[in-house]
Amino acid sequence: MENEQVRFLAGAMRTGLTEADAEELFRRASAFAEFGFARAHAAAFAKITYDTAWLKLRYPAYYYAGVLNNQPMGFYSPAVIVGDAKRHAVKVLPVDVNASRWEHEVERLPDGDHALRLGMRQVKGIDESAREALERERAIGPYGGVRDFVARIGLGEQVVERLIAVGAFDWTDAPRRELLWQLRTTLADADPAHPALGLTDDAQRALGASLPPMSFAERVAADYRELGLSPTAHAAELFRERLATRGVIPIGEAGKLRDRSPVRLAGLAVSIQHPMTAKNFVFIALEDETGMINVTVRPQVYTAHRAILHRHPLLVVDGTLQVEGEVLNVVARQLHPVDAVINEDARETRLPLVKQQRMFR
Numbered sequence: 001m002e003n004e005q006v007r008f009l010a011g012a013m014r015t016g017l018t019e020a021d022a023e024e025l026f027r028r029a030s031a032f033a034e035f036g037f038a039r040a041h042a043a044a045f046a047k048i049t050y051d052t053a054w055l056k057l058r059y060p061a062y063y064y065a066g067v068l069n070n071q072p073m074g075f076y077s078p079a080v081i082v083g084d085a086k087r088h089a090v091k092v093l094p095v096d097v098n099a100s101r102w103e104h105e106v107e108r109l110p111d112g113d114h115a116l117r118l119g120m121r122q123v124k125g126i127d128e129s130a131r132e133a134l135e136r137e138r139a140i141g142p143y144g145g146v147r148d149f150v151a152r153i154g155l156g157e158q159v160v161e162r163l164i165a166v167g168a169f170d171w172t173d174a175p176r177r178e179l180l181w182q183l184r185t186t187l188a189d190a191d192p193a194h195p196a197l198g199l200t201d202d203a204q205r206a207l208g209a210s211l212p213p214m215s216f217a218e219r220v221a222a223d224y225r226e227l228g229l230s231p232t233a234h235a236a237e238l239f240r241e242r243l244a245t246r247g248v249i250p251i252g253e254a255g256k257l258r259d260r261s262p263v264r265l266a267g268l269a270v271s272i273q274h275p276m277t278a279k280n281f282v283f284i285a286l287e288d289e290t291g292m293i294n295v296t297v298r299p300q301v302y303t304a305h306r307a308i309l310h311r312h313p314l315l316v317v318d319g320t321l322q323v324e325g326e327v328l329n330v331v332a333r334q335l336h337p338v339d340a341v342i343n344e345d346a347r348e349t350r351l352p353l354v355k356q357q358r359m360f361r
Contacts, residue, residue, distance in 0.1 A: 062114075094232070318335075
């Protein structure tokens, strides 16, 4: 900056500024230069931003597949990326032992549209060591069912349970609990270490068929537990009807309200930022199935609700909406756990959600 001072002052004074004003302006610009980005740095980020925006607009399914295949990276988790894909009209297909490869891929639908197929890598407990066997057997031909999969792939019992739980065998048209029962009987027949069930084949099939199907909430919970995300539904959707009776609106409808309107929203706190330079203000990215919004938590509100914020990923936020152009922000007055607000059937719909992504800067 010192090398630029003479040229800067001369140019500023040619525009009519006094020498004193030009020096003050240069002083302020120099202060910014201590933490601001150089033009080349900014240009590099601008180029990346433009390219990714173009890709997301023109080839959205490919964009999301690429981002997911390069995780972990960046600010948001795979669950947030999948939610954004669905909000941008990209169909997200579940893990399927006959359709999924290791990586997330783009799959062409019968109507010609493109969907995002989740890959086997997303299932917890399946690591790179299983990749070769999965891809080899898939190339040989499709699996006939749970028994055939177990016979051909040497994955552990818990991993196969996870695959069943997230719908990777739903193409068999058998309910997931019945498939889990098939897994038990398959292992008992094949491995002396598993205790014999002492039932005839007909009795085993009848017992499996009599098991109740998993509820919608149980399927979503299984998705979050085993995948860390759900192609089926967002966690907030499970509570939507009950939340609506308590004055909660979808985040996507907040833009219909005027500036400074009171608002009540609910969603997952997908990130919590507590910058060291923000005078104890905390910033939350709150997400539901309809969108995402920034929430500002003032120091006194954070102090009063700190335990709730860090223990409960699903939150209800009471606050004041701030509208500036197309940018929305909520200044929080109170934070509540979703369970405390709906105050009913909390155990049935409780989800195994991971803790929020915390960003301390």
